[in-house]
Amino acid sequence: MPRGAAVPSLVKWGLSADADLAYRDLVAFGPRTTGELARDLAISGRRAQAAIEELAAAGAASPEPNAPDRRRRLPSWRPAAAAELVPELRRRKAGVVDxxxxxxxxxxxxxxxxxxxxxxxxxxxxxxxxxxxxxxxxxxxxxxxxxxxxxxxxxxxxxxxxxxxxxxxxxxxxxxxxxxxxxxxxxxxxxxxxxxxxxxxxxxxxxxxxxxxxxxxxxxxxxxxxxxxxxxxxxxxxxxxxxxxxxxxxxxxxxxxxxxxxxVPTIELSPREKVILGLLADGHTDSSAAKHLGISQRTIAYTLRALMDRVGVDNRFQLGLTLGATRAVPPPTGSPEG
The missing domain is CATH 3.30.870.10 (Endonuclease Chain A)
Known part of the structure; x- marks a missing residue:
């Protein structure tokens, strides 16, 4: 995918947030093993493997047979091009409307x-x-x-x-x-x-x-x-x-x-999502929140992007409106009203 091209939301097409994050990581950084994905995204190896299996089943990722992990002989995975992936996902998802x-x-x-x-x-x-x-x-x-x-x-x-x-x-x-x-x-x-x-x-x-x-x-x-x-x-x-x-x-x-x-299920936030949202609501930047939690700034961005895609919004302002309206998170303490 060309640098700067829009990355489609796989959550909107029925895939999990982990699969969406893994796909974004592959697009941004090229072929990765499941271990590298787990480290990048700060998730367990089991979750990374499940995400890769989900991507493979959807045709969103395929193995690089000539680039295995030398220690465990695990393949690297490369992402499918969005231009080919999105039409296929649309065909699978779309129903016939009379x-x-x-x-x-x-x-x-x-x-x-x-x-x-x-x-x-x-x-x-x-x-x-x-x-x-x-x-x-x-x-x-x-x-x-x-x-x-x-x-x-x-x-x-x-x-x-x-x-x-x-x-x-x-x-x-x-x-x-x-x-x-x-x-x-x-x-x-x-x-x-x-x-x-x-x-x-x-x-x-x-x-x-x-x-x-x-x-x-x-x-x-x-x-x-x-x-x-x-x-x-x-x-x-x-x-x-x-x-x-x-x-x-x-x-x-x-x-x-x-x-x-x-x-429709209510919006359930993971413990990490709740902590990150709480810190940002209290005035932290992505950088200071990452330092506070001992994780990378990239993980903050990935987590918020996956949440926005799961909820179905396109920016953080809309995310705040939606989460506040559905009471998925309480309003930040000490924040001004109006």
Whole structure:
């Protein structure tokens, strides 16, 4: 892999954090034996061997037969090129999504809301117009914000864009509830974590019939075309139609699961992760934390990178938000509020 090229997250494709760390070590430093990996990563030889076996099974690493460890005759391992590895992992992980069937269900739902004279709605012409109108309505929202989401992952950029508005709603005491579908192939932040950042109550369903937003049970906003959000959104304020959509949401809510409690394991931190996060929260740099713990600065960076990938975030700021929102770690003592 060329120097400076992005290293894919193997955790997002179902491999363990140890395997991800081992792959990153191989990419950064070239072929390594399991013993060298164990020393680099400050893990046991057994864990290093398990990581290598996992990489080999996934096609992410292969042995160098001509470069054995002279003492134990153990082979060195080289990483697969990301350009070849990621497409293969995607093929293994990705499921078949029936977009046509989803679009038909969405349109049937809209048809049920339309009386003989057609759907009574204001057509918001495009995505930008929709966003402006949502901001206007949300500014006077009083008590409840319902969302049905069809996205299986959210990019960090999408999460960051939604944070200010959602935080304003939470600060005003508006209850946020969302129903969504199980996360997809890992290219982004899972819905259960992105919603956790702002404290939205979230439930997961095997599938949902439409993308939808309902504000204070008086205005509903479904997209015109679920496969093309640039086609705009319907703004519906007819009480009967809005009531039907609220009933749909409540049905999904009553049958959904809470993945943060039962469907998806909570974020479990290892003792090392807890100590490192505690030191960094108390003001240590990577260098001073490494000296305090008697480990390398590289191990600090590897540990945090593996944790970010496991949680599904791309930087330390997002990691702090997610861990704080899910209460995986307590807030640092002595840190200023706000």
């Amino acid at each position: 977009l046509g069937g989803y679009a038909r269900r969405h349109r049937r739902l809209l048809d049920t809301l339309a009386p003989a004279g057609g759907l009574r709605a204001n057509h918001l012409a495009d995505r930008a117009t929709t966003r402006r109108r949502i901001a206007e309505i949300s500014a006077v929202e009083r008590w409840e914000h319902l969302t049905v989401s069809t996205e299986r992952t959210f990019t960090p950029e999408a999460v960051a864009a939604a944070l200010p508005l959602d935080r304003q709603l939470v600060a005003r005491g508006v209850q946020l509830r969302a129903c969504g579908v199980p996360s997809g192939n890992g290219e982004g932040m899972p819905p259960e974590l992105s919603y956790a950042i702002v404290g939205t109550e979230y439930r997961e369903c095997p599938e949902v019939p439409a993308k939808l937003m309902v504000i204070d049970r008086r205005v509903a906003l479904p997209p015109v075309d679920p496969l093309d959000l640039d086609a705009g959104t319907y703004e519906i304020d007819d009480p009967d139609a809005v009531g039907a959509l609220v009933n749909l949401f409540e049905h999904l809510w009553s049958t959904g699961i809470e993945p943060r409690r039962s469907g």
